[in-house]
Amino acid sequence: EAQVTQNPRYLITVTGKKLTVTCSQNMNHEYMSWYRQDPGLGLRQIYYSMNVEVTDKGDVPEGYKVSRKEKRNFPLILESPSPNQTSLYFCASSFVGAGVDEQFFGPGTRLTVL
Amino acid sequence: SQQGEEDPQALSIQEGENATMNCSYKTSINNLQWYRQNSGRGLVHLILIRSNEREKHSGRLRVTLDTSKKSSSLLITASRAADTASYFCATQNAGGTSYGKLTFGQGTILTVHP
Numbered sequence: 001e002a003q004v005t006q007n008p009r010y011l012i013t014v015t016g017k018k019l020t021v022t023c024s025q026n027m028n029h030e031y032m033s034w035y036r037q038d039p040g041l042g043l044r045q046i047y048y049s050m051n052v053e054v055t056d057k058g059d060v061p062e063g064y065k066v067s068r069k070e071k072r073n074f075p076l077i078l079e080s081p082s083p084n085q086t087s088l089y090f091c092a093s094s095f096v097g098a099g100v101d102e103q104f105f106g107p108g109t110r111l112t113v114l
Numbered sequence: 115s116q117q118g119e120e121d122p123q124a125l126s127i128q129e130g131e132n133a134t135m136n137c138s139y140k141t142s143i144n145n146l147q148w149y150r151q152n153s154g155r156g157l158v159h160l161i162l163i164r165s166n167e168r169e170k171h172s173g174r175l176r177v178t179l180d181t182s183k184k185s186s187s188l189l190i191t192a193s194r195a196a197d198t199a200s201y202f203c204a205t206q207n208a209g210g211t212s213y214g215k216l217t218f219g220q221g222t223i224l225t226v227h228p
Contacts, residue, residue: 004156031214042202042220043157050214058215090156099144100206100214102159 002027004106006091012112013081021076021109023091030096032074033058033103034066036087043090049074050096081113120203120219128227133190135222137203138183144206144213146179148188151200151221160188160201165208193226200224 004025013019025032033048035058045058049068063085065077074093078085088110092103119138127133137146145164149157163170163179163186170177176189190197202221207213 033214033216035218040220043204043218045216045218048214048216056212056214059217088154092157096214098164100216102147102162103149103157103204103216104159105156107156108154 002104004091004093004104006089006106006109008109009107010110012114014114015082016080019078019081019111021078021089021091021111023074023076023106024072025074025093025104026072027093027095027104028071029093029104030071031100031103032068032091032093034064034074034076035090035092036060036085037090037108038087046076046089081111083113085111086113087111120201120222122222123220124223124225126225126227127193129193129195131193131226133193133197133224133226135188135201135203135224137186137188137219139186139203139205139217140184141205142208143181144208146177146186147204147206147216148175148177148186149202149204149218151202153199157202190224193224195226195228198224198226 030051034046035043047066049055091106094103095101147162148160151157174191200221204218207215
């Protein structure tokens with residue numbers, strides 16, 4: 001089944017404790033992206049990757065890191081989480097044709113930083 | 115930047131009526147995409163319209179794009195209670211160094227009453 005998986009789905013952590021949210025897709029998509037969703041703010045792009053070893057900042061990259069060593073995986077790293085990073089996080093992937101095509105979204109990771 | 119502003123923020127209609135949502139954006143785009151989200155779950159792609167297209171249909175969905183006004187509309191005809199969800203537009207930058215950047219609007223919450 002074609003899908004984007006994220007782990008963990010729920011996470012409660014404390015300020016400053018490094019964490020990684022994994023994202024994996026099985027559709028051989030070139031493009032992968034991370035978003036955060038906060039009430040009243042819609043989705044905001046954190047980082048995106050057009051292909052392996054190619055990553056770029058979205059609108060809200062501060063406090064986050066990413067890497068794209070393999071085509072299928074795009075982990076999101078919070079080196080020192082803070083309470084303002086409490087949010088619902090989505091990973092997405094798509095083909096790149098004439099542009100970034102329809103994105104397939106993962107189920108989301110709800111992160112709480114205390 | 116707040117590319118992809120949507121209105122109305124909320125829309126309440128009766129089953130069988132049509133629902134129209136609008137999206138405005140600020141910069142040149144490669145394409146514009148509409149997504150649907152049910153209550154905090156992952157987003158589902160509805161339709162993609164490219165910058166050189168003016169109108170697209172998919173089932174009960176009709177999307178228009180006016181690049182001169184930098185705006186798009188999503189029309190859902192003969193709505194059903196199951197259409198109750200949040201709807202988001204997303205724009206992909208036209209080119210340059212931020213080609214892969216996607217910007218989502220804040221969304222329209224649609225409620226369809228049986």
